Amino acid sequence: MRASSFGFVGPLGAGFLALLAIAAILVPLANLALPVGSALHVSTAAMSLAGKYLCYALLAVALDLVWGYCGILSLGHGAFFALGGYAMGMYLMRQIGSRGVYGNPSLPDFMVFLNWTKLPWYWTGFDLFPVAALMVLVAPGLLAFVFGWFAFRSRVTGVYLSIITQAMTYALQLAFFRNDMGFGGNNGMTDFKDVLGFPVQADATRAALFTITCVALGGGYLLCRALVTSKLGKVLIAIRDAESRVRFLGYRVENYKVFVFTISACLAGLAGALYVPQIGIINPSEFAPGNSIEMVIWVAVGGRGTLVGAALGAILVNYAKTLFTSGAMAEYWLFALGGLFVVVTLFLPKGVLGAAMDWLPTRRAAPRERTQPSAARDDDGRGNLDPCELT
C-alpha cells in the first residue's frame, strides 16, 4: 500500500471526515447555543432531518460495500435497516414504563390492547440498553449471515440474488404487519419517551443523537474504507469483476461474500437504530421493497464503489425528496426519482462523485483511488448499472 499524506482514507475520505466532524460540532451548537431568532440558528426539526439523512448515508455506505466493491446487488438492505430500527424501538418502548396510555409498567400499550398478559420471550432483556444495542447489530447480522450462507454457497448471483433479497424484505414486511408477531403490527412502535434516561424530544437529546450519528457515519466509513483498501478489498473487487477466476486462485468466494454481507447488514442495522429515536417511529413500511430499491439509487447517483459517493448520494437524493414532496409536485416524486436513475445511468455512469473526479486533473485521481466498477469497462465505453453484469 502506498502511503499518502492522508493514510488509507485518501484526500477525499479525509475531506469527508473533516466535514462530518465540523457538522458534528457546529450543528448542535447552532441549535443549542444560538437564540431562536438568530439567522444561524438551526431548528431541532432541521437538525433531526439532517440526522435522518446521515442515517441514510450510513446505510448507503453499507450498501456500497457489498454492491460497489463485491458486486452483490442487494435489494433487501431495507430489511437490515428496519431490524436495527426495531431493536432500538423495542428498547424505547420498554423505557416508556407505566407512562403509556394503559399505564402497564412492563407491557407496551399495543400488547395490553391485544389482551396479552406477559411479554413474549423474545422481548427479554430489551429494557437494558446494552442488550438492545447488541441486538441492533446481532439481529440484522444474523439474518444476513444465514441468508448469505445459503445463497452464496448455492452460488446464487446477479439478478437472482437481487430478486431473493427483495423477497426477503417483502416477507419480513408481511410478517411484521401481523399483530401476533408482537412487534406492534401495522402501527409499529412510537410515542417514545426516554433514551438512556434523557427525554427523547428534548433539544439536547436530539443534538446528542445528531452528533452520535455523525460519529457512527464516520466510523462506518472508516471501517468500510479499511476493508476495501486491505488485501481483502482486492479480493472483493476481484470477485466483483471475475468471480470464477477468483475461485481458480483458491479463494472461497462464498466466505468472502458472507463476511462482507454480514458486516454491511450490521452497519445498516446501526443506521436504523440511530434513525428511530430521531424520527420517533418504526413500522413495517420500513421493510417495503421500494425502500430497498431507492437505496440502490442513492448509491448509483452518488457513485458506486467510492463509499464517500454513496453517502453523498443518499444525502442529495433525500434532500431532493424533502424539497419535492413538501410542495405541489409531491405526487410526481417517484417519476422524478425514476427519471433521475435513468439520467444517471445514461450520462453519469460513475455517479456524481465519479463524474466530479473525472473533471479533476488525472494526477489527483491516482489509479489506486479509482476502483470504480465502470472503470473496468472504460475500454468498451459501456455503463455499469445493468444488474445482469453485476455478478
Add this chain to the structure above:
Amino acid sequence: MTAHLTRSLLYLDGVTVSFDGFKALRELSLTVAPGEMRAIIGPNGAGKTTMMDVITGKTRPDKGHVLFEGDIDLTRLDEAEIAGLGIGRKFQKPTVFESQTVEDNLILALQAPRRVASNLTWSVGEAAARRIDDILETTRLAAMRERRAGSLSHGQKQWLEIGMLLAQEPKLLLVDEPVAGMTDAETAETARLLKEIAQHHSVVVVEHDMSFVAELGVQVTVLHEGSVLAEGSLDKVSADERVIEVYLGR
C-alpha cells in the same frame, strides 16, 4: 493404490463427460509425470477445454478417475480446494482482474493464506515484494506494474495471467491456448517463457498452433472426439495416419 500411480503427478483414467447426451470426453486416459511438460493438441471440440474443466473441478465427470499426486481424488473437490492443492490454470480467453493494477493482480495470485481473516491484515512483506519483482521481470511486465490490467495489450494480458500462475507457485500448471491471438514475436516470447517455467514445474499446454508446439519440443498428446488418438513426439504423431486424417491432413 498401486506404486506406478503414485509416480504420476496427474492421472486420468476412463474419464467420461457428457452434456445433454453429447460426449465431450469419452474414456479419456492420460498421465503426466512430475516435472513433465506436455502439449495437448486436437481439432475444435476434441475435449481439450473440458479436460481442463474436469481437472480443475469446474465440471464433474460422469465416470472415471482423476487423481493428483497419486491418491488425491480431484472429482470430490471444488475449484478452490483444487487450486489450494497446487493446480493453477490459465484460461483460453485471458482472464485478469481488469480494474486492478498489474501488481495487484499478482498480489491476489501470490501464494499466501486464502482465508478471510488472514487477508484482513495481510500486507506485502519483503519476500512477497521480491517474488513480485521476479515475476514482473520474467513476464517482461516490470514497466507495466502500476497500469490497470484492463489497459494491457492482448499478449501482455496472456503474460500477466502466466505470471499469476507463477505467483500461485503451483505444482501443475494448466495453460489453455497461451498464444491464441498473439503476434509471431509474442508467440516466440511465450514459448521461451513456458520453457523457462517448465524447468521447475509440471506444465500441460493446450494449443492449436503447431509451430508453437514444435518450438516447445515436448511430448504431444492428440485428442479427438474426447479420447486420446495418439501420443509421442511431435514428429511421431505427425506421421500417424489417423492423426493426419482427423487433424493435420485437413
